Amino acid sequence: MNPVTLTILCDNTAAMKEGIRAEHGFSVLVETAEASILFDTGQSGVFWHNAEVLGKDMMKIDRVVLSHGHYDHTGGLTRLAQAGKSFEVLAHRDVFARRFKKQKDGTLKFIGCPYNHEYLKSRGLVFRFVGPHEEVAPGIFFIGEVPRETDFETGDPLLVLEDGNGKIAPDPFRDDASLYVKTPGGLVVILGCSHRGMINILRHILTLEGGAPILCVIGGTHLSRSDPAQTEETIEALRSMKIASIGVSHCTGLDAAEEMRHVYGERFFRAMAGIVIQIDEKGGTSIR
Numbered sequence: 001m002n003p004v005t006l007t008i009l010c011d012n013t014a015a016m017k018e019g020i021r022a023e024h025g026f027s028v029l030v031e032t033a034e035a036s037i038l039f040d041t042g043q044s045g046v047f048w049h050n051a052e053v054l055g056k057d058m059m060k061i062d063r064v065v066l067s068h069g070h071y072d073h074t075g076g077l078t079r080l081a082q083a084g085k086s087f088e089v090l091a092h093r094d095v096f097a098r099r100f101k102k103q104k105d106g107t108l109k110f111i112g113c114p115y116n117h118e119y120l121k122s123r124g125l126v127f128r129f130v131g132p133h134e135e136v137a138p139g140i141f142f143i144g145e146v147p148r149e150t151d152f153e154t155g156d157p158l159l160v161l162e163d164g165n166g167k168i169a170p171d172p173f174r175d176d177a178s179l180y181v182k183t184p185g186g187l188v189v190i191l192g193c194s195h196r197g198m199i200n201i202l203r204h205i206l207t208l209e210g211g212a213p214i215l216c217v218i219g220g221t222h223l224s225r226s227d228p229a230q231t232e233e234t235i236e237a238l239r240s241m242k243i244a245s246i247g248v249s250h251c252t253g254l255d256a257a258e259e260m261r262h263v264y265g266e267r268f269f270r271a272m273a274g275i276v277i278q279i280d281e282k283g284g285t286s287i288r
């Protein structure tokens with residue numbers, strides 16, 4: 001089996017490595033022997049800065065995949081647009097939906113992709129709409145439109161969108177997507193924000209892949225603003241899945257992350273900016 005390397009380029013927290021910066025957002029470089037994919041771009045050029053600090057050349061990536069349209073995953077597209085290369089960007093076709101967060105005073109704050117499709121196209125980015133289940137590089141799969149099946153992953157009521165008829169409606173996150181890498185030893189799963197529910201996503205992948213073992217799961221779980229009961233049920237459901245290692249990031253929040261650390265012990269880690277995870281030929285995971 002070829003090793004899989006995951007380098008966290010943007011996260012809400014930064015590892016203790018010189019020069020690494022944090023911001024609210026998420027971005028990870030996924031590398032195999034055959035492909036180099038940037039999954040999400042954070043909200044600014046921080047991912048590019050951290051890549052330089054870590055010795056990763058962004059000009060060499062094969063393509064970009066977006067987990068969904070929120071600004072904290074798509075804002076860094078402008079940094080790619082400045083690079084003078086026609087990067088291919090894969091995403092669900094709803095990635096440019098007009099999305100908002102309900103504020104305490106009842107007003108709506110725009111939190112969608114800060115740039116529209118035409119502008120990004122004019123700057124050289126080539127979008128290709130994909131999904132719901134598609135191999136985007138050898139052994140690397142995009143998985144979206146995940147069925148909402150659990151009763152505890154109810155979604156975030158503060159997140160809404162303009163439904164196309166000028167009406168504001170709960171955001172169904174049709175574009176919420178994850179990546180997984182298929183290796184002979186099992187699956188490596190990379191979540192964006194898990195707006196369709198972390199357990200819904202993992203169960204859906206396991207159904208598609210015939211219950212293959214999961215070697216590693218990293219990424220955002222959106223437990224930071226969920227009901228505490230959802231965190232409990234999520235932890236319980238994860239326990240029955242026998243995942244070898246879990247590294248949470250971004251919108252998981254520190255409280256839910258601490259609860260997970262308590263339950264999973266050595267199988268748990270924080271996938272912070274600057275962390276490099278390598279899943280080796282035997283399925284073993286090293287984190288540095």
Ligand SMILES: [Fe+2]
Binds near residue numbers: 025
């Ligand atoms: Fe996010």
Ligand SMILES: [Fe+2]
Binds near residue numbers: 193
């Ligand atoms: Fe999000």
